[in-house]
Amino acid sequence: MSASASSDAAVLIAREKLAQAGQLLQRLDxxxxxxxxxxxxLSKDPALExxxxxxxxxxxAFLVQRDGASHALVGRHxxxxxxxxxxxxxxxxxxxxxxxxxxxxxxxxxxxxxxINFSESDPAADGLTSGMRMTLEAxxxxxxxxxxxxxxxxxxxxxxxxxxxxxxxxxxxxAVATTExxxxxxxxRIAPGVTExxxxxYLHQRLQADGLATAWDRAGCPIVNTGxxxxxxxxxPSQLRVQPGHLVHVDxxxxxxxxxxxxxxxxxxxxxxxxxxxxxxxxxxxxxRGALLVGLMALKPGVTGWEVDSVAREYLxxxxxxxxxxxxxHNVGRVAHDGGATLGPRWERYxxxxxxxxxxxxxxxIELGAQVPGHGWIYLEENALVTDxxxxxxxxxxxxxxxxxx
Numbered sequence: 204m205s206a207s208a209s210s211d212a213a214v215l216i217a218r219e220k221l222a223q224a225g226q227l228l229q230r231l232d233x234x235x236x237x238x239x240x241x242x243x244x245l246s247k248d249p250a251l252e253x254x255x256x257x258x259x260x261x262x263x264a265f266l267v268q269r270d271g272a273s274h275a276l277v278g279r280h281x282x283x284x285x286x287x288x289x290x291x292x293x294x295x296x297x298x299x300x301x302x303x304x305x306x307x308x309x310x311x312x313x314x315x316x317x318x319i320n321f322s323e324s325d326p327a328a329d330g331l332t333s334g335m336r337m338t339l340e341a342x343x344x345x346x347x348x349x350x351x352x353x354x355x356x357x358x359x360x361x362x363x364x365x366x367x368x369x370x371x372x373x374x375x376x377x378a379v380a381t382t383e384x385x386x387x388x389x390x391x392r393i394a395p396g397v398t399e400x401x402x403x404x405y406l407h408q409r410l411q412a413d414g415l416a417t418a419w420d421r422a423g424c425p426i427v428n429t430g431x432x433x434x435x436x437x438x439x440p441s442q443l444r445v446q447p448g449h450l451v452h453v454d455x456x457x458x459x460x461x462x463x464x465x466x467x468x469x470x471x472x473x474x475x476x477x478x479x480x481x482x483x484x485x486x487x488x489x490x491x492r493g494a495l496l497v498g499l500m501a502l503k504p505g506v507t508g509w510e511v512d513s514v515a516r517e518y519l520x521x522x523x524x525x526x527x528x529x530x531x532x533h534n535v536g537r538v539a540h541d542g543g544a545t546l547g548p549r550w551e552r553y554x555x556x557x558x559x560x561x562x563x564x565x566x567x568x569i570e571l572g573a574q575v576p577g578h579g580w581i582y583l584e585e586n587a588l589v590t591d592x593x594x595x596x597x598x599x600x601x602x603x604x605x606x607x608x609x
Contacts (some may be wrong), residue, residue: 205386208278208565210256211291211375211462212370212461213256214256214288215370215440215488216256216368216370216371217253217255217256217288217290217369218254218290219370219371220254220255220363221267221273221290221291222256222271223362223363223368224236224253224254224273224359224363225265225267225268225269225270225271225273225368225522225544226317227362227363227465228267228268228269228359228473229364230267231318231359232316232563233269233316233317233318233357234268234269234312234313234314234315234316234317234501235266235267235268235312235314235316235317235318235354236267236317236319236356236359237265237266237267237318237319237320237339237514237603238250238251238255238264238265238317238320239260239262239263239264239319239320239335239338239339240259240262240263240330240335241259241260241261241263242259242260242543243258243259243262244258244334247330248320248330248331248332248364249326249327249328249364249542250320250328250330250356250364251300251330251536251545252329252537253360253531254267254273254365255275255288255366256288256467257284258552258555259277259278259281260278260280260281261277261278261301262274262278262296262298262301262338263275263276263278263281263307264277264301264305264308265291265468266312266314266390267308268307268312268314271552272292272293273290273292273293273296274291274292274293274298274308275290275291276301276304276305276308277294277295277296277297277360278296278297278298278465279296279297279298280296281296282294282296282554289411291376291519293370294486295446296389296501302342302345305342305346305384306342307346308349308534309342309343309346309347310346310347310384312460312516315352316354317343317348317352317353317354318350318355318356318359318410319331319336319339319353319354319356320400321336321355321356321357322356322357322360322362322379323554323555324357324545324553324555324556325357325360325361325362325542325556326553326557327360327364327429327541327542328355328356328357328359328360328361328542329433331606334509336375336581339391340351340353345480350604357555359543360543361542361543361544361559362541362543362562364453364534364537364541364543364564365534365536365541365542365543365544365562365564365565366563366564366565367536367564367565367566367588368564370431371536371586372564372566373417373420373587374459374460374461374521375463375535375536375566375597376462376597377459377460377462378418378456378457378458378459378460378464378600379465379466379586379597380468380581381413381415381457381464382456382457382464383407383466383598384457384466385406385410385457385598386453386455386528386560387469388409388465389402389405389425389453389455389466390408390470390605390607391436392405393445393451393470393472393607394445394607394609395444395446395472395573395609396444396445397444397445398430398440398441398442398443398444398445399427399429399433399440399441399442399443400427400440400441400442401601402425402427402440402445402451402453403425403427403439403440403446406425406455407421408411409608410457413566415457415458415459416457416458417456417457417458418455418456418457418458418463418464418465418538419456419538419539419540421450421573422439423437423438423456424454424455425453425454426438426439426440426452426453426454426455427451427452427453428442428446428450428451428452428453428579429443429444429445429446429449429450429451429452429567429579430443430446430449430450430578431446431574431576431578431579433454433579433580435574435582436521436587437574443566444470444474447472447473447474447475447477447490447535448472448474448533448573448577448578448609449452449471449472450469450470450471450472450484450571450578450579450580450581451469451470451471451472451579451607452467452468452469452470452579452580452581452582453467453468454466454467454582454584455468456539457572461537462536462537463535463536463537463538463539463541464535464586464598464599465535465584465586466568466584466586467567467572467582467583467584468583468601468605469488469581469582469583469601469604469605470605470607471484471604471605471606471607472607472609473607473608473609474609475522475604476573477609480606481578483575483576483577483578484575484578484581485568485604487524487573487575487581488581488604489506490518490519490522490523490573491519491524491571491572491573491581491582491583492526492602493518493522494515494516494518494519494522494569494571494585495515495569495583495585497514497515497518497570498511498512498514498515498532498569498571499529499569499585499587499594499596500514500548500593501514501515502546502561502567502569502587502589502593502594503561503592503593503594504560504561504562504563504589504591504592505560505561506560506561507557507558507559507560507561508530508532508543508544508545508546508547508556508557508558508559508561509538509546509547509548509549509557509558510547511532511546511561512531512532512546512547512557513533513548515531515547515569516531516569516579519571519573523574524573525569527572529569530545530546530548530557531546531547531548531569531570532545532546532547532551532568532569532570533545533546533547533567533568534565534566534567534568535566535567535568535586536566536590539568541555543559543565544560544561544562545557545559546554546561546567546569551570562589562590563589563591564589564591565588566586566587566588566589566597567586567587567589568586568587569584569585569586569587570582570583570584570585571583583601583602585597585598585600586598601608
């Protein structure tokens with residue numbers, strides 16, 4: 204996609220998201236949603252990119268109302284950029300202070316419950332800084348609003364970010380397809396003597412050649428693990444070398460045209476005399492894949508994230524494997540961990556996110572795994588779209604353990 208086409212897609216998505224926001228305000232019985240930012244190159248509000256794809260300098264306010272009207276108040280030198288998008292009902296520029304214009308807008312809107320971007324559980328909904336909130340509350344007071352009328356936008360942003368629009372879903376599918384192609388070629392590089400770092404460098408070189416970015420921090424994307432001595436988790440690839448009898452695992456995603464993928468794939472390196480993996484490896488593979496699939500079957504609109512997680516977790520432990528110490532799934536979209544509902548256990552570290560109901564249009568990365576002593580780890584991850592009555596894979600699933608012949 205060219206730079207101009209990418210820009211056009213960002214504008215189209217902003218329009219789709221503004222329309223969604225108006226519908227969500229009605230559903231959540233909120234009068235308006237206010238995004239209040241400044242100097243976004245230094246202090247980014249993750250919610251801003253949903254409705255405005257570029258950076259801003261001075262104090263800027265975007266007010267979306269439940270009747271569908273949307274208003275942008277920005278610095279004079281940003282106003283032309285906002286107007287050219289043709290996405291907001293009104294656009295106003297200022298020179299000295301946003302305060303009088305924002306006070307007037309809030310009064311004129313008549314909004315009594317205004318959602319603003321703070322949250323204890325969802326980082327995607329917690330973009331309003333402490334200083335900006337103090338400024339906003341002072342402006343709100345001048346407009347006749349009490350602090351209690353400024354409520355958390357957590358539920359709105361969870362749904363707005365989580366319910367992928369048609370354009371967003373198309374770009375996610377594109378990122379997944381690109382990742383699968385790269386992982387297919389990656390598998391051809393696996394051989395005894397090759398290091399984790401060399402395998403990771405191959406993917407980095409491919410990304411550079413194709414003008415793509417990693418879905419998360421480059422130092423740990425991809426994650427590559429070979430054999431029993433490699434540490435699973437978020438660590439960077441090491442100098443450990445692939446050997447016969449090793450399980451080789453990769454966790455990798457790309458960011459393409461602003462949207463991400465997040466997949467994990469597995470190989471087994473056959474030892475001399477072997478034509479198939481040992482029974483212990485095949486046993487764990489079967490259970491891990493079974494647990495992943497039963498979780499997928501439980502994924503549908505209306506269920507909470509912890510309920511989906513518990514189905515997959517219970518399958519794994521019922522078949523004699525230890526539970527995984529993380530969530531079964533997370534939203535994927537503009538970033539690899541895209542906020543909103545978490546398909547995870549009711550642990551304190553996940554806050555309220557496992558209690559958020561799953562919605563049609565959510566795209567989740569679903570993942571779990573277990574160790575095979577003496578061989579390494581088996582971990583799988585697929586990307587799945589929640590439909591009106593269930594879920595379907597966006598990725599092409601790995602149905603068998605790929606074999607590497609020494």
